[in-house]
Amino acid sequence: MKRLLTGKLPLDILERMLKRYSLASSKGLLIGPKIGEDCAIIDLNGSCIAISTDPITLASDLIGYYSVIINANDIAVTGIRPRWFTVSILIPERDANEAILESIFSYIHRACNELEIELVGGHTEITAGIESPIVIGNMMGVGKREDIVPTGGAMPGDWIILVKDISIEGTAIIARERPDILRAHKIDEAIIKRATDFIFTPGISIVEEALFVRQIARPHSMHDITEGGIINALYEIALSSKVDILVEIEKIPIYSETLSFCEIFDIDPLGLISSGAFLISATKEDSQKILKELADRSIEARAIGRVLNRGKGILYIKDRDGNKKKIDAFPRDEIIKIY
Structure with missing residues (x-):
């Protein structure tokens, strides 16, 4: 039998386990065990x-x-x-x-x-x-x-919004766990210290930002970005909502510290653990309101893509040259490369 890798279970195996062993939903269970929830x-x-x-x-x-x-x-x-x-x-x-x-x-x-x-x-x-x-x-x-806002509520025509930059958590973990390797690659001590403090500034909490978004609008879906980075979080929205999603890679912001660290460890930041950021799926009207209200409060947010249609949960990316292609989920988080 094939040995499983460190990290989250592959989505196909988890889905089989849930289908096979979850009990029938009780009357009061609104959201139960499900991919992405x-x-x-x-x-x-x-x-x-x-x-x-x-x-x-x-x-x-x-x-x-x-x-x-x-x-x-x-x-x-x-x-x-x-x-x-x-x-x-x-x-x-x-x-x-x-x-x-x-x-x-x-x-x-x-x-x-x-x-x-x-x-x-x-x-x-x-x-x-x-x-x-x-x-x-x-x-x-x-x-x-x-x-209640589920992960699996995204609808065709929705904008996809990213709140805060990706890889905040992963960058901090690298700085805290492997400062010796960073120093060996001539990373400045001030940069390492700043990245170490990413846990608190800009911070890995998105509690107040998410609750504020729900207060001012009615998003169809919200999902925090954790293991597997932004790509896997987008996949979870797509799969749980049964929609296909298109994301423009050049619109995803990445800290300079993150890029420097990822180059050293051959890490793709799109698959790096990213607590501190979250995704929203909402109508065009609600999305425009969300972006304006967050900007007024100096909270970083931008539209990075859209929900295309009902589908099988396929994720497409548009690269910097305008090419559209299907992208697969990361089999495990890129942070494993530092260990």
Whole structure:
């Protein structure tokens, strides 16, 4: 049997597992297990609870901070404010000391405090058989049914909007995990320091931006960009919405730090983990309003493509020479190349 690669499951395998083993949907389940949908949405007699879960396995020094923000982002792009957080913390035997626990808990506290989220429970243990800490977060929030924005709601004719630049998270991980290699390639210390702080500025949270968009408009779809970068996030929108999408590559902004780092590690930034940015699918009218309102608040956003038609979830790109071609999803995130 073929050995699977590190990272997310291939979409075709995940889809088979979900079709084969998901139970019949209950009456109150509005959004359940599905490609591209990062939250379950359950109807509670008019109100809805959104529930997300994500493990953090790559970012070692700020793993507690990541665990809150990444899960909060998943909730926020549904149009619901994240409120409550539970967490399971697994510490490898070789790192079992109070200092590492202090670091993880302090960064969980910092992130929760920034977003007014309450830590309501969890589990912590020393675990055999793992090499680095693993933090598995679960986020919850409550909102109105009419506020819900799914990933799979994109419609033909919609504009595709990118909010903030891509690869914020990936750039920060490279700076934090491989500064020695960056220095060996003559990357200036000030650039490494600036990229290290990308976690906080421009930041990997998109909670307030996503909730603001939902407040001023009625987007058909919103989706945060995580593993597999912007290409895989676009694929997830296309597959879950059953539409084909065209994106213009030259309209996707990439930080100079990102480009420099990616060249060193032979990384394609379009497939690099990108928490800190998210995608919107909305009508032309709503898109124009969203772009104007975000610009008025100095939040970077631009239209990068459009939804073409109902289809099988095909993603096309138009390159800098105007050529249109189909592009495949990345089999795993490009960040793996630094390890």
